[in-house]
Amino acid sequence: xxxxxxxxxxxxxxxxxxxxxIAAEQRRSxxxxxxxxxxxxxxxxxxxxxxxxxxxxxxxxxxxxxVIIMVASKCFCCGKALHPGGSRACxxxxxLICWVFFLIAExxxxxxxxxxxxxxxxxxxxxxxxxxxxxxxxxGVFAAGxxxxxxxxxxxxxxxxxxxxxxxxxxxxxx
Numbered sequence: 001x002x003x004x005x006x007x008x009x010x011x012x013x014x015x016x017x018x019x020x021x022i023a024a025e026q027r028r029s030x031x032x033x034x035x036x037x038x039x040x041x042x043x044x045x046x047x048x049x050x051x052x053x054x055x056x057x058x059x060x061x062x063x064x065x066x067v068i069i070m071v072a073s074k075c076f077c078c079g080k081a082l083h084p085g086g087s088r089a090c091x092x093x094x095x096l097i098c099w100v101f102f103l104i105a106e107x108x109x110x111x112x113x114x115x116x117x118x119x120x121x122x123x124x125x126x127x128x129x130x131x132x133x134x135x136x137x138x139x140g141v142f143a144a145g146x147x148x149x150x151x152x153x154x155x156x157x158x159x160x161x162x163x164x165x166x167x168x169x170x171x172x173x174x175x
Contacts, residue, residue, distance in 0.1 A: 003072065003164075006068065006069070006072045006160065007157060007160065007161075009068065010065045010068055010069055010153070010156065010157065010160075011153070011157065013061050013064060013065045013068075014061070014062070014065050014149065014150075014152070014153030014156075015153070016061055017057075017058040017061035017062045017065070017149050017153075018058070018146050018149050018150050018153065020054045020055070020057045020058035020061065021054070021055065021058040021109060021142050021143070021145045021146030021149055022142075022143070022146045023051075023054045024051040024052075024054035024055040024058065024109075024112070024113075024116075024142040024145075024146075025051075025139075025140070025141075025142035025143045025146065026051075027048060027050050027051040027054065028051040028112075028116055028139075028142060029046045029048070029049060029051060029052075029116050030046065031044045031045065031046045032044070032045055033045075049116070049117065051112075051113075051116050051142065052113045052116045052117040054142075055109050055110075055112050055113035055116065055142055055145070056109075056113050058109050058145065058146070058149060059106060059109040059110055059113065062102070062105055062106060062109070062149050062152065063106065065152075065153070065156065066098075066102050066152070066156065069098075069156045069159070069160055072160060073159070073160055073163045073164075076091065076092070076095050076163065079167075080167070082163070082166040082167055083166050083167075085166065087162050087163075087165040087166035088162075088166040090158075090162040091159060091162040091163040091165075091166050094155055094156075094158050094159035094162055095159050095163075097155050097159075098152060098155045098156045098159050101148050101151040101152040101155055102148075102152045102156075104144075104148045105145050105148035105149040105151075105152050106145075108141055108142070108144045108145030108148060109142070109145035109149070111141065112141040112142045112145060115141070116142075
């Protein structure tokens with residue numbers, strides 16, 4: 001039987017990670033061009049930078065839940081053999097899908113946090129034809145990280161349950 005404590009802890013941490021990623025999408029930086037007092041230079045002015053912290057927090061929490069699930073299931077490759085059957089096959093498939101979703105979510109959250117933290121200071125300090133822009137992160141990158149974090153949460157829960165069922169079937173064969 002799957003540990004209810006592991007399932008509850010992972011569910012709560014995953015829910016917080018998804019919430020932080022959604023909050024990061026709502027609070028991402030927005031830049032605008034502002035001239036200085038003498039109207040000689042232009043610089044970029046950005047809003048709050050809290051989205052970077054939210055994204056990094058979601059990144060860490062999602063990583064923590066993945067580690068907890070992998071330690072609880074011995075990363076599928078260590079430990080005793082599993083009973084052949086539907087639960088084992090389902091656990092293998094869910095294990096692979098879980099890792100794919102996890103990697104996509106982590107890449108989205110990390111890239112979005114890094115890009116959100118990057119700010120261009122001065123635009124027209126020297127006479128250049130194409131000054132740097134006040135570019136900010138595209139809309140939806142944190143949201144993509146949040147959705148893949150949610151997919152990871154769902155698939156990892158099912159993976160852990162299927163793994164536990166296959167492990168328990170090996171201890172108590174049905175024949």
